[in-house]
Amino acid sequence: MNDISQPLVALRGICKTFPGVNANQDVDLDLYAGQVHALLGENGAGKSTLMNILAGLYRPDAGQILLDGQETTILSPRHAFELGVGMVHQHFMLVDSFTAVENIVLGMAGPALHIDLNAAESRLRAFSQQYGMEVPLNVPVGALTVGQRQRIEILRLLYRQANIMIFDEPTAVLTPQEADTLGAIVRRLCGEGKAVVYITHKLREALTFSDRISVLRNGRLVATLA
Ligand code: ADP
Ligand code: MG
Numbered sequence: 001m002n003d004i005s006q007p008l009v010a011l012r013g014i015c016k017t018f019p020g021v022n023a024n025q026d027v028d029l030d031l032y033a034g035q036v037h038a039l040l041g042e043n044g045a046g047k048s049t050l051m052n053i054l055a056g057l058y059r060p061d062a063g064q065i066l067l068d069g070q071e072t073t074i075l076s077p078r079h080a081f082e083l084g085v086g087m088v089h090q091h092f093m094l095v096d097s098f099t100a101v102e103n104i105v106l107g108m109a110g111p112a113l114h115i116d117l118n119a120a121e122s123r124l125r126a127f128s129q130q131y132g133m134e135v136p137l138n139v140p141v142g143a144l145t146v147g148q149r150q151r152i153e154i155l156r157l158l159y160r161q162a163n164i165m166i167f168d169e170p171t172a173v174l175t176p177q178e179a180d181t182l183g184a185i186v187r188r189l190c191g192e193g194k195a196v197v198y199i200t201h202k203l204r205e206a207l208t209f210s211d212r213i214s215v216l217r218n219g220r221l222v223a224t225l226a
Contacts, residue, residue, distance in 0.1 A: 006069050008033050008195045009054065009085075009164060014063035016049050023049040024060070025219045031164065031195040036186060038210035039199045045216040047199045048090060051166045054197075055087035056080030086162030088153040090169050090199075096142030100124065100152045103141060104159050120159075127158045131185055146173040154185065165189060166197040171205065183209055 007030035016024040023046045031037050039047045052058045054065065056074040065072050067083055074080050080087075094103045101121045124137055133151040141149055150170065157165050167186065171179040186209060190196050198209050206213050214224045 005032070007031055007066075008068060010064075010066040010069075011050070011054065012064040012066065014050060014053060014065075015061045016046075016053060016058060017061055018049075022219045024053070027063070027216070027219075027221045029214055029221065029224075031197060033163070033195050034190055034193050035211040036190045036196040036198050036209055038206035038213045039197055039216065040201070040203065040206045040213055041216035042201055044218075045201075046219040047201075047216055048168055049219075050216070051087060051168060051197060051199060054080070054164075055085055055166060081160050081162065084161070084163040085166070086157035086160060086164070087166040088150065088157065088168060088170060090172070092146075092149050092153055094141045094149055094152060097140050099139060100135065100137040100141060100155065103152065104156045124155055124159060127155050131158070131188065132181070133185065147175065147178040150174070150182075163193070164195045164197075166199070168199045169201070170198070171200070171202075 009031040011027060011029040014024050014027040027046070027050055029050070039051065041047050049058065053060050054074070056077040056079050065074060072083065074083065074085070098106065101117055101124060104124060105115050105117065105120045121137055128135060128137070128151070133154060135148045135151040135155070136144065141152060150173065170182055174182060186196055186198065198206070200206050212224065212226055215222050
C-alpha cells in the first residue's frame with residue numbers, strides 16, 4: 001500500500017458517449033502500484049468502457065489520462081501495452097486456431113520472422129509454473145476451457161510485462177474453484193507491485209479482492225472507498 005505516493009494512473013474527467021448513451025461522464029480514478037482497485041457497478045454502468053479507454057480500445061471524448069504524472073494519449077491496445085497497460089477482457093480476444101504461444105507472441109512489436117517461438121514458449125512455461133497457472137501452450141486455444149483461456153490471457157500480460165493489469169469480470173466464466181485460484185493470483189500480482197483493476201458487479205467480490213472500491217452508476221463515479 002502506498003497511498004501517499006503518486007498514482008501510477010490518474011484518470012481525470014473522462015467522458016465517453018455512444019449513440020444515445022453517456023457511457024462515462026466526468027469520471028476520475030486513481031490507481032496505485034501494489035493495490036487492487038475494484039470497479040463496481042451494475043451492468044451498463046460504464047465499467048468496461050472506462051477500462052477499454054485505459055487499454056487503448058476507445059479514445060475518450062474528453063478528459064485526461066496521466067501515467068506516472070505525465071499526460072498521455074493512448075493510441076491503440078498495442079500502445080497501451082508498450083506503456084505497461086494490459087487487460088483481460090470479458091470476451092477473450094484470442095484467435096481460436098492459434099496456440100497460446102502464437103496468440104501471445106503475435107501482435108508484439110517487431111517483425112514476426114524474428115520471433116523465437118521456442119524462447120517465447122520457455123518464458124511462458126516459466127511464468128505458468130511460477131504462478132501456478134498450468135495450461136497447454138501448444139494446443140489451438142479453441143480446444144481449451146474458458147478457465148484455461150483466461151490463464152493464457154493472464155500469461156500474455158505477464159509476458160508483456162504489464163504493470164497495470166485490468167481484469168474485466170474475470171470470475172463470470174470460472175468455476176468456484178477456479179475463481180479462488182484467480183483470487184490468489186490477483187493478490188500475488190498486487191504483492192509484486194502491480195496496479196490491478198478488478199471489474200465486478202458483485203459487492204462481495206469487490207470486498208474480498210480489493211484494497212479500494214470505486215462505484216460507477218449510469219456512467220458516473222458515485223463513490224470511492226478504502
Ligand atoms: P459495464 O461494463 O459497466 O456493464 P459498459 O461500459 O459495457 O458497462 O457499457 C456502458 C454503456 O455504454 C451501456 O449502455 C452500453 O450499452 C453502452 N456501450 C458500451 N460499449 C458500446 C459500444 N461499443 N457501442 C455502443 N454502446 C456501447
Ligand atoms: Mg462490462
